[in-house]
Amino acid sequence: MNNIIGRIHSTEIPIAVDWSTFKHHILVAGATGSGKSNTVANLIKAAQGQGACVIIYDQKPDYKNICNPNDETHLFQAWKPEVVKPFGLEKVEKYCLYQGEGETEKSEKAIAIRARDVSLEMLINALFPYPDEGNQRDVFGGLLSYYRDNKDKNWTLNKFSTWVRDSRKKTQKDGNTQSQLDRIAESQGWGKLNEMTLDAMQRKMEQRKMQWLDSLEDNSHKSDTGIFSDIDGDSSVSRGYFVPRKHLDSSKVIVIRTNADGREYGLFLSYMLRKVYDLKRSGEISFPIVNIVDEAQDIFQGEKAIRDAATSTMNEIIRKRRSKDIGFVIAVQSVSQLPDSVLTNLNTRLIHRQNSVEELRKAIPSASQNLMANSLTFGPGEALVSIFEARSVVHAEMAPSPFELTKTSAKPRQTLGDQIGNNPA
Numbered sequence: 001m002n003n004i005i006g007r008i009h010s011t012e013i014p015i016a017v018d019w020s021t022f023k024h025h026i027l028v029a030g031a032t033g034s035g036k037s038n039t040v041a042n043l044i045k046a047a048q049g050q051g052a053c054v055i056i057y058d059q060k061p062d063y064k065n066i067c068n069p070n071d072e073t074h075l076f077q078a079w080k081p082e083v084v085k086p087f088g089l090e091k092v093e094k095y096c097l098y099q100g101e102g103e104t105e106k107s108e109k110a111i112a113i114r115a116r117d118v119s120l121e122m123l124i125n126a127l128f129p130y131p132d133e134g135n136q137r138d139v140f141g142g143l144l145s146y147y148r149d150n151k152d153k154n155w156t157l158n159k160f161s162t163w164v165r166d167s168r169k170k171t172q173k174d175g176n177t178q179s180q181l182d183r184i185a186e187s188q189g190w191g192k193l194n195e196m197t198l199d200a201m202q203r204k205m206e207q208r209k210m211q212w213l214d215s216l217e218d219n220s221h222k223s224d225t226g227i228f229s230d231i232d233g234d235s236s237v238s239r240g241y242f243v244p245r246k247h248l249d250s251s252k253v254i255v256i257r258t259n260a261d262g263r264e265y266g267l268f269l270s271y272m273l274r275k276v277y278d279l280k281r282s283g284e285i286s287f288p289i290v291n292i293v294d295e296a297q298d299i300f301q302g303e304k305a306i307r308d309a310a311t312s313t314m315n316e317i318i319r320k321r322r323s324k325d326i327g328f329v330i331a332v333q334s335v336s337q338l339p340d341s342v343l344t345n346l347n348t349r350l351i352h353r354q355n356s357v358e359e360l361r362k363a364i365p366s367a368s369q370n371l372m373a374n375s376l377t378f379g380p381g382e383a384l385v386s387i388f389e390a391r392s393v394v395h396a397e398m399a400p401s402p403f404e405l406t407k408t409s410a411k412p413r414q415t416l417g418d419q420i421g422n423n424p425a
């Protein structure tokens with residue numbers, strides 16, 4: 001029963017997924033209100049049933065009440081209870097990215113990460129994502145690498161920032177007015193650093209630094225406030241930072257409320273994917289992992305720098321992954337929001353209502369013209385389904401979520417069709 005995610009439309013023939021489906025990655029797409037989150041919920045249930053550790057990147061957030069049975073009980077009337085029924089999940093841990101005091105909810109632990117544990121390239125892209133910031137980006141990357149390699153291998157963004165400020169002070173030496181930074185630039189062959197670029201770099205770095213980066217070193221937070229997830233056993237690591245190895249386990253569901261803009265979501269996701277991949281590769285964890293990336297358009301529709309970095313991290317892991325048992329479930333509103341290089345790796349397609357035939361063709365190219373035309377008017381929960389290694393595309397009724405989904409938007413969900421239909425003119 002745990003493997004069942006829906007049935008062929010107007011029949012009792014179940015549609016199920018197994019480990020091989022997860023291992024070859026899954027795309028869930030659908031316009032707003034079409035039933036994506038309910039479908040993803042069934043995949044979470046199925047992945048947990050397979051013994052995977054399920055890591056949910058909950059951007060919306062949809063999965064705060066995952067331990068409670070679905071309260072939309074009427075949705076289950078059409079289903080036999082031995083096949084599909086409401087129940088809350090067990091073995092769930094809830095986290096959120098640390099966003100400052102008071103942002104963490106009672107049931108959650110806040111996650112903080114050291115900037116130096118994040119790949120430098122990702123950090124540069126996340127802090128300076130815009131195309132016209134090339135100079136600031138280069139100066140930031142160059143100076144930070146220099147600082148790390150020559151001054152302080154235990155650097156933090158705050159320490160770096162203070163060092164930049166101090167090193168920019170001009171001093172008189174041998175009749176020359178020069179700063180320490182000028183001398184470093186000279187010795188490194190960088191030429192003269194532009195003061196305006198330095199100003200902009202410093203200002204933006206301070207403004208854009210994520211709250212969850214280096215939070216424990218930042219003096220404004222005390223490490224004993226208990227807001228951070230628990231302590232790593234390794235004494236070489238300062239206490240309180242999030243260490244994925246300690247939290248992952250077979251059949252465990254880790255919900256991480258990311259609560260972030262695309263820049264932060266992309267940076268955090270890339271960090272986590274790499275960390276978890278390393279744990280698998282080194283053999284420190286043996287159970288399979290399923291990554292649930294909901295609202296993936298927030299990453300892939302963002303600035304090019306973020307999109308490219310997230311795409312390459314994801315593709316790198318997907319390419320190497322088969323033997324490593326790491327599966328992805330990617331949910332987006334429309335397939336055109338995903339880079340083609342990611343899309344081609346998603347071998348199972350669960351496609352709810354899309355807004356155009358072009359999107360459908362991209363999402364599920366093997367569907368017949370007829371199915372595609374019908375699917376434009378699908379109701380919630382209806383989907384075109386193509387499971388990895390199944391021969392054909394089917395019109396499916398997806399099962400409602402076993403657990404409660406958080407109701408976030410009070411906005412009425414209206415399609416263009418609804419609006420035209422409701423307008424007597």
Ligand SMILES: Nc1ncnc2c1ncn2[C@@H]1O[C@H](COP(=O)(O)OP(=O)(O)OP(=O)(O)O)[C@@H](O)[C@H]1O
Nearest residue numbers: 031032033034035036037038075380381398399400
């Ligand atoms: N499988 C289903 N069977 C019956 N009704 C469903 C099903 N899936 C969704 N619905 C109905 O549609 C509503 C919206 O579903 P859901 O939140 O899963 O959509 P979504 O595509 O994730 O929307 P959003 O774009 O807002 O995230 C649900 O509250 C439920 O009433």
Ligand SMILES: [Mg+2]
Nearest residue numbers: 036037038062
């Ligand atoms: Mg949703």
